[in-house]
Amino acid sequence: MLIGYMRPFQEDPKCEIQHRSLTKINCQTIFSEEHSSAKKRVQLKHMLDNLNQEDKIIVYKLFTIADSTRHLVELLDLIAKKGAHLQSISEGIDTSKTSGYAFNEIVKHLLEFQSDMISEKTKKGLHEAKQKGVVPGRPRKPDENVNRAIIMYQSKKYSLAEIKKETGISKSTLYRYLEN
Template structure:
């Protein structure tokens, strides 16, 4: 039996394209979700997986409809394989009912994992190079050294903290973080 699964990221998107492809592939049952792939809880996917039995084939339109993360995808397909369930991705041309299909899936998964690791390496190298040049990542600080000096001066002149924060364009907690009351006499 072929059981299909379709997913779109939001309620206003349409599943027709995926359903048509799943019907054409021969799926007798189809399940769906209308929510982002980020969500771990996908009732339609859980329902589809609960209907699968040994020698069934789980069919999807495209790999990215199943999940965003490679490890999760490989784990899911591995679990299906353990349970004697085949996997098919229509658009990606993956069909684990044959040894060549299983090999192709694992090669694709390995290449995707390598690309992810190379991306992480490049990112780390770029951050280290920037750090050596004195650049620091993250958001720019709202309290510059001149603002801190101005705040201390205004607070010493007994200007209310709310007005000081408003004049400097910062929140009161930010003002207190940079000019704690314990440092003011």
């Protein structure tokens, strides 16, 4: 069965372009979200829950169905496990064709690449910051406040809330200093 899925986006806020494209392909059922938000996509969940073997989900663009590369990988895996397929009209992708399987693998590699690039840029930025003398992480609390908090705590005259109010030192920070 051919199943269309659409949700509003900037260039097609009322899903008119998507609907025309999906009806041209003769989708027997079309699921349409009422909003473009990534949250609470009721129709997507309903469609996936009722997906059968050999069904084909058809979307106008990939970002209609997926909110990120990782989400796309998860959806492709779920669709494949159910023995179904995905077709994206604009990108010319159809996982029911033999070249489609390669697409699943390509997306997984793109996801890894994306993660590796972010990780590498973060490491490089931290290294460069360290070279300039910048200390990574949250700034340390001034020692006089920490010492005052420890003295207040050890006196057993103050609650943790009172210590925090007076010194600005949270319970977790205080306990971390007490352990050292």
